[in-house]
Amino acid sequence: MGSEDEKVSDWGKSLTVPSVQELVRNDPHSLPERYIQLHRDRPVVPDMAVAPSSFDIPIIDFALLAKGDEDETRKLDLACKEWGFFQIINHGVPEEVLLKMKAAIAAFFELPLEEKNKYAQDGNDFQGYGQAYVASEDQKLDWCDMVFLITLPHEIRNLKYWADTIPGFKDAIDRYSKEAQKVAEELCANISLLMGMDKDGLQRSYGKTKQAMRMNYYPPCSRPDLVIGINPHSDPDIITLLLQDDEVPGLQIRHKDEWILVKPIHNAIVVNVGDVLEILSNGMYKSIEHRAITNESKARLSLATIMIPYDELEIGPMECAVDDHRPRMYANMKYLDYLRYIFARKMEGKAHLDNxxxxxxSFS
Structure with missing residues (x-):
């Protein structure tokens, strides 16, 4: 088993705030001032029939990519350079595993509040049930409740945050986390090849990885034009795999200064480049701002599975990504220090990486 230091994330903490889900349960029309965004931050809720479509975003056939198909490899390169986001189909994760994972998340958020609070965030540990990035008592809040768990490797799991009263909860996470890790590792192997290395090039740079999951619940909102499900941000990881709600769109990405709605594709997984990969590739591949919006009628569930380095890794551009034509764009920093900087502040687009x-x- 891992040490207690390993089992506590020690990345900082988020202030405790009321459950949005309970707020809506008690009064569907309630909209406290802390959730009403400033005018400049309010979303334009899209007409789903005419919204800019995710089908402009690259869709990659993962089975072909894993076989070395040149067209899919070129699509991956384009996606990471120009979009920072793509969807993968034929990824090999059994539909049964996807359905049971989604059912486990739904079962958690169906628990009574008293039961959910048994798994609430505690002390300096970022894991558990609550909200994230709440750094002050007066900042605007996300219209979202979440559960954050470190899922791999097994020995550093902190099972006190796992809802063991839900039948099949742990088994669903075990099975999905294993499948998601295989997908993430294959994607990183292909990105290594695109960067001019062998398949293990990136893995040698970031070493062992942790996997974590963020389970999101976005209640319906009587005024979705006034709130944000999750504020614009980029992800402080290597890559993220997002399992969307097949029926309820909500993810938007910023592309060429326009917010594009990522409409779900049945059983597809959305993948995005994280800050760490942008840094390692010296800006060749981009982490992209994204956010979640809400709607009036339906709750939305999603699951972000993230691949992160160990805390002690010093992140910085890899030698193969720096040359006379592409000078070093990022300084080095211990990954734990980067996480602590981010989690001590509210989400602010890509300001954390830039700052x-x-x-x-003079050239930037």
């Missing part, structure tokens, strides 16, 4: 590691120059 900590991006090297300012």
């Amino acid at each position: 900590t590691l991006k090297i300012k120059s």
Whole structure:
């Protein structure tokens, strides 16, 4: 088993705030001031029939990519350079595993509040049930409740945050986390090849990885034009695999200064580049701002599975990504210090990366 230090994330903490789900249960029309965004931050809720479509976003056949198909490899390169997001189909994760994972998340959020609070965030540990990135008593809040768990490797799991009263909860996570890890590792192997290395090139750079899951619950909102499910941000990881709600869109990505709705594709997984991969690739591949919006009629569930380095890794551009034509764009920093910087503040797009590691120059 891991040490107690390993079992506590020690990345900082988020202030305790009321459950949005309970707020809506008690009064579906309630909209406390802390959730009403400033005018500049309010979303334009899209007409689903005419919204800019996710079908502009690259869709990659994972089975072909894993076989070395040149067209799919080129699509992956384009997706990581120009979009930072793509969807994968034929990823090999059994539909039964996807359905049981989604059912486990739904079962958790169907628990009474008293039961959910048994798994609430505690002390400095970022894991557990609550909200994230709440750094002050007066900041605007996300219209979202979440559960954050470190899921791999097994020995550093902190099972006190796992809802063991839900039949099949742990088994669903075990099975999905294993499948998601295989997908993430294959994607990183292909990205290594695109960066001019062998398949293990990236893995040698970031070493062992942890896997964590963020389970999100977005209640319906009587005024979705005034709130944000999750504020714009980029992900502080290597890559993220997002399992969307097949029926309820909500993810938007910023592309060429426009917010594009990522409409779900049945059983597809949305993948995005994280800050760590942007840093390792010296800006060749981009982590992209994204956010979640809400709607009036339906709750939305999603699951973000993230691949992260160990805390002690020093992140910085890899040698193969720096040359006379592409000088070093990022400084080095211990990954734990980067996480602590981020989690001590509210989400602010890509400001965290730009303010900590991006090297300012007259050419940028």
